[in-house]
Amino acid sequence: MNDITLDMEAVRDTAAEHMLTGIPRAHVDTPVDQVIDTLRGSVFECADTVFVTDAAGKLLGLVRINDLFADGRLKIGDIMKSEHESVRLDADQEQIAALAMRLKMIAVPVVDRNERLIGAVPPEALFRILREEHMEDLQVIAGITAHDDGPGAALDASILNRLSRRLPWLIFGLVASSVITVVMVQFEHALSANVAVAFFVPALVYIAGAIGSQAVSVSVRSLAADSVQILPLLRDELIIGVGIGAALGVLASFGVLAVFGDQLLATAVGLAVLSGGTMSAVVGFGLPWVFQKLGSDPAMGSGPICTIIQDVASLFIYFGLVSLLVL
Template sequence: MHRSVARHALVVQAGESLGELRLRLQQQPARAWDLVCVTDAQRRLLGCLSATELLALPDGQLLGSAANRDWPRAPPGTSDERMASIALHHGVAALPVVDADGKLLEVVGPGALMNVLRREHVQDLHRLAGIARESAQAPQALHAAPLRRLRHRLPWLLVGLGGSAAATLVVARFESAMAALPAVAFFMPGLVYLADAIGTQSETIAVRGLSLSHMGLRQLFAAEIRTGLLLGAVLSALAFPLVMVAFGNLRLASAVALALAIPSVLASALGLGMPALLQRFGADPAYGSGPLATILQDVLTLAIYFGCISLIMP
């Protein structure tokens, strides 16, 4: 990302007044700016002023005394995503970059920050669809040759194919249970869908939290586990009487309710844990929202469901 101080900020001295700044600006060609940076004689950043704060000052006000000394700033080498996170967290539209001595190096303007957020959003959408990282020609993806599309999408679908085979083996092992009570098979699509939906919600929260939030992983994990417990409890409480009314089978209703509660917690944990695991190994955490997490949730949900059937309906 190309940035500069001159492009996005007005650099003023601490002893300069607002009236002197206005006179200086009148003598220069008009240009747009996003932030007023107040520095000392060694160009060390003392504080900043937004345009709104600047307009509220009287002409005789010294800018050094009016500057916000707590304005957020970033060190050199900070990633674009981290800069966007800092700006969002503090509610500012522009972010100064200062070195270890406090000297002003550059200013990240709102346009640059918006481009970061848009790029991250588009990349997350690609990964949610199981599409590998696109190149600089991503806007032309709709017009790409079929072989190029195949190269980007097939790897994750092959992972899904392998997982589907595992899910088929799980179901095949319980053929006798389904033959004894065909109603057992009726609930598989709904259970798998609900676990996937909960996992996808957790994955989305994890991806955004890991890339743009200041919340720690432990806090995210604890909150999602509690949410999974609550979701499982509510879904189980709703499913139990419905199954009882429809099929009149207490054991079947208990098995379905239990198979809703446990995968809800596991899906929340997996949805949050996989992006964190990928980030630990240096991979983009958004990949955890792809078909790999989905197929793992499907296999685990089916295994838990038939485990509940075996336990409650021997």
């Protein structure tokens, strides 16, 4: 089958959808002055880069237009950047954008299975891809299922369509939140013994959720990059979580001590913030990675699921500390 013969469904969100074929090409042994003369008067769909090929049409290197004017006596093969990467027609658009950023490419060449140049993904398409992927990640992290025509179409969809895409994960969250009720019931004695214990539950849940949301966002964007090393990033996120938790924990404990004058309760709140913040950072960062390992979209439902895990764990930690230190 010819590489270019692809149905519309197959090319969606791939290099084939964004590729342009009207691009400057030059044989590797052609003098630079001759290349310039050949380009003069021609109209191209994307003219930011000259793509250098051999006699068989195989891609050998790239030359940016501004580099053509360095020395006209040289052959274009002498000034081309031979260290480059290309993509196939079926390459995912997110990988294409990540490649362009990593190698600082203006346009990404597209080749067939024999490494012959077919076309290129232009810079305006790269910007469009980045915006679409960013919008899609934001929606999916929030638990909004993908629209068939892309994230941009979701804004113009009917109210019923938008409702149906947002509701499923929220129903899951409602059902899963019953676990929080179970936790509260299990520690009813703590609430009865000291009503002040209940005052800090909303703050603890909020802090855990906020830290986890930040970690989820960092994780999803990291997984979208090429050759990302997850373990070093997870280590860094753990350190960041400890730092944030410690800072907020100290502030919270001093606040509780100043208002209530209860040193043990202040200690319990401070330690709960520290532990909950650390746990939320690790869970928020690690959950999308687990989804990816299982073959799912790393952003899919990460926000709602992460929120439930963080809330339940934070309350368990808090009430456990209160039972141990205060009661």
